Each structure stands twice: as structure tokens, then as C-alpha cells.
Amino acid sequence: MTLFSREVELLQLEQDPDPGVVVFAFDLETNGMTTRCDILQIGVKGFNWSTDEGFVQEFNQYVTPTNEIPQHSSRVHHLARDEDGDLVKETDTPGNHEKLETLPIKAALTNMWEWLLKDNPPVLLVGFNNSRFDNHIILHHSKICCEPDLMDRVRSRVHFTDLRTVLSQRGEQGNLESHYNSCDGPPLELHDAISDCTAICWVLNGKAVSYDELRGRAVSLESVLQKKNKSSHPLLIGKLVTPKVAEKIGFITRENYLKFSEEELIRFLKTKGVTKISITLCVKKWRAVSYEADF
Structure with missing residues (x-):
């Protein structure tokens, strides 16, 4: 007897990596390390086991900042605000910036969840170290910004898995960069949300992480909220x-x-x-x- 029907829907997917099974790597870039910090970039990239590299589709959205971006954060992801308060990305040329097209956080999150849930599938979001950081931030802002009916769909269809935890269970330690480098992927500028998603997909493929391993560590949205507080x-x-x-x-x-x-x-x-x-x-x-x- 299993009473949590939403989890049953996820866990009844194919036990083995099937060409029809898609999981989504996801990552955030932010202006801080707290739950309430600004989200500056949302990256999501679909992955399945039927293509050579596993990539199938992606969502990449920059978000309009509402607070200052500390220099120590900018040094990591190279995102900053210009004199008008707009989001820019630092280029290789000192003093030059690329102005980015952004959306307010409500529109960005609504578009992301609608994109993920457009065919109403069970969604498994796979991050790296997301159980400590990204999960809590994205859910905090989603609860505030998204309409209740959309959040009901998120609650019923979305689960999260931390790839770092899955690899640790194998005895494989390290950060995302070290795992990615061990898979001989092409040069990537990490600490960009969509690039980090690409790295996660490469690690899933290069280390032959099975759907069953990811499925076994999946947690519900309610579990994430409970762990937070x-x-x-x-x-x-x-x-x-x-x-x-x-x-x-x-x-x-x-x-x-x-x-x-x-x-x-x-x-x-x-x-x-x-x-x-x-x-x-x-x-x-x-x-x-x-x-x-x-x-």
C-alpha cells in the first residue's frame, strides 16, 4: 500500500534508461547564498539516454535583478549590474560588458515551469549540490511569484535529485568541474547556468549514471520544504x-x-x-x- 500517489507516478516510470525517459539538468546563478537571494539566471537542459551526448532541449533565461550583485558573486559568474541597473555579463575585454535580455522573476519562473510541464509529464530535475542550495531558492521564489494552480501542478509533478549525492554513493567525490573534466568534455565556462547544465548532462552520460540511480534519490517538493525548515x-x-x-x-x-x-x-x-x-x-x-x- 503506497499512499503518496504523486511519488508513485514518478517511480512507475521505466526502471532502466529508456529512450522515452527525459530528465532535466538544472542550475541557478544568484547574487548570494541565502534562500531569499536574487535569481539572476535559470538554466534547464533536457537529457535522455538515446542520443550520443544526451542533450535534447534547453531553457535559458536571465532574470531582472532587484538588488545589488556583490563583487564576490560577480567574480564567480561574471554577472553584474550596469549604471542603469540592468543585468550585464562581463566579457574578456576589461571594462566591456554584454547587456542581457531579462525577464522579471515572476515571468521567468512561470515560463520555466510551464515549459517543463507543457505535456504534463512527471519531471525529475537533476542538479549538482542542489539539495543544499538551488532547490530551496527556486521553491522559495516560486511560492511567492507563481499562481496557485501552477504551483499545484509543480507540487504534483516535480521531483529533485542531487547528482553529487548519487556519485557520493558510488564513492566518487569532487565538485562538478572535476567530475566533468574526468568525462573529457569540450571546454566549458562553468558557473554559467546553462553551461553547468551541459556539464551535468556530460557527467550523466560519461559516468553512465542510470535513471534508476537518479530515481532512487528523488525527493518531492514537500520533502525539500520540510528539510529547509x-x-x-x-x-x-x-x-x-x-x-x-x-x-x-x-x-x-x-x-x-x-x-x-x-x-x-x-x-x-x-x-x-x-x-x-x-x-x-x-x-x-x-x-x-x-x-x-x-x-
Whole structure:
């Protein structure tokens, strides 16, 4: 019995790399390292196992900055703001900049999600070290900027996998550049979002990373949000159920019930005849809070 239907839809895809299975490498360039920092560039590149290099399609969008870009960030991705506040990319010639076409963050994110979900497939986004950085930033801004119906589709169709974690499981350590160089790819200017996506695709191909490996490390959007801040996870707001009670009424594991939205949880509990639940939340290791809730 599996209760998280959205995950089932993803996990029921082909077990082996099939020509019809596409995953998407993704990367962000930003003006900082916090969840609320500005996104400056969004890169997404499709990959499957049926072509020589695996590349099938891409999305590359620069974003209109709303805050200053620190010099230490510019030194990494060579993005900056000119005297008019517009986004520019530094060239090899000192003092020269290439002005970039940008969109406001709302339009950029909406276009990206619509592009990914245009045929309503399950989407697996593969980044590098994204579990610590990119996932949280893109979801923070998407929740603020995107329409609720679009975010419902994102919640139901999108999962994330961290390629760094997959390779670490094999015992292969290193950053994206070192993994890419070991695959003998052509020269790339990394720390550009779309170039980093290209590097991820080369690593997927060069190191023969299987779809099953990626699938096995996939996490849902709700899991990303929970990891970011357990105390503000949507399931900790409103109606909830303890793992002990969950087992009694038919949930399999604590992990499964944490992936439910509040509405899904209430619907399921009502089918079990439950109208009142006692909740115990471990807020911190040394403190617990208990209370009851009616539907």
C-alpha cells in the first residue's frame, strides 16, 4: 500500500534508461547564498539516454535583478549590474560588458515551469549540490511569484535529485568541474547556468549514471520544504497526526505521511472515520508540544 500517489507516478516510470525517459539538468546563478537571494539566471537542459551526448532541449533565461550583485558573486559568474541597473555579463575585454535580455522573476519562473510541464509529464530535475542550495531558492521564489494552480501542478509533478549525492554513493567525490573534466568534455565556462547544465548532462552520460540511480534519490517538493525548515513545514500547521497514530490507521511510514498535503491528509483520515486527532510535535530534542484538533 503506497499512499503518496504523486511519488508513485514518478517511480512507475521505466526502471532502466529508456529512450522515452527525459530528465532535466538544472542550475541557478544568484547574487548570494541565502534562500531569499536574487535569481539572476535559470538554466534547464533536457537529457535522455538515446542520443550520443544526451542533450535534447534547453531553457535559458536571465532574470531582472532587484538588488545589488556583490563583487564576490560577480567574480564567480561574471554577472553584474550596469549604471542603469540592468543585468550585464562581463566579457574578456576589461571594462566591456554584454547587456542581457531579462525577464522579471515572476515571468521567468512561470515560463520555466510551464515549459517543463507543457505535456504534463512527471519531471525529475537533476542538479549538482542542489539539495543544499538551488532547490530551496527556486521553491522559495516560486511560492511567492507563481499562481496557485501552477504551483499545484509543480507540487504534483516535480521531483529533485542531487547528482553529487548519487556519485557520493558510488564513492566518487569532487565538485562538478572535476567530475566533468574526468568525462573529457569540450571546454566549458562553468558557473554559467546553462553551461553547468551541459556539464551535468556530460557527467550523466560519461559516468553512465542510470535513471534508476537518479530515481532512487528523488525527493518531492514537500520533502525539500520540510528539510529547509521543519518548524514551518505545511504539515506542521493545522491538522496533523503522529507516527504512532499513523501506523494504527493505515499509513505505512512516518516518511509517507509527512509527504501529504493537509487536504490530502484530512481526506484520508475521514475515510478511516477519524474526526479528532491528538498531535505531538517534537519541536526540539528537549521539548515536545501536544494538542488536539477537530476537522
